Amino acid sequence: EAQVTQNPRYLITVTGKKLTVTCSQNMNHEYMSWYRQDPGLGLRQIYYSMNVEVTDKGDVPEGYKVSRKEKRNFPLILESPSPNQTSLYFCASSFRDRGITEAFFGQGTRLTVV
């Protein structure tokens, strides 16, 4: 089954404790992206990747890191989480032949930083 898998689905952590949210897709998509969703602010892009070893900042990259060492995986790293990073996070992937086509989303990770 074609899917984007995020883990964990829910996470409660303490300020400053490094964490990684994993994202994996099985559709051989070139494009992958991370978004955070907060009430009234829509989906804001954190980082995106157009292919292996190619990553770019989105609108809200501060406090986050990513890597794209393999085509299927695009982990999101919070080196020192802070309470303002409490949010709902989505990973998405797509083909990018002549532009982004339908993007598939993971089920989301609800992160709480206390």
Added chain:
Amino acid sequence: EDKVVQSPLSLVVHEGDTVTLNCSYEVTNFRSLLWYKQEKKAPTFLFMLTSSGIEKKSGRLSSILDKKELSSILNITATQTGDSAIYLCAAGYALNFGKGTSLLVTP
């Protein structure tokens, strides 16, 4: 910087009404505009629009792109309570989303 703006941000209608949601964009190298529906989970794909003036239709939902006006509309006819959701529009090189329109359909 690519920009996608949706309006209205919030809408409450009665079942059976017809609604029109708007999406305008300012993006470099426009290729496509996508519409998504989000209930209490991940967004689900509705439409991808690439050509101006060609309507995409799925049941009671339809959408059309106007490249001259840099905008798109999503129409929902004969709304049902199950249409209550956030409707998201996205465009741009790296798929930028608008803030969404929160639609509530009351019985």
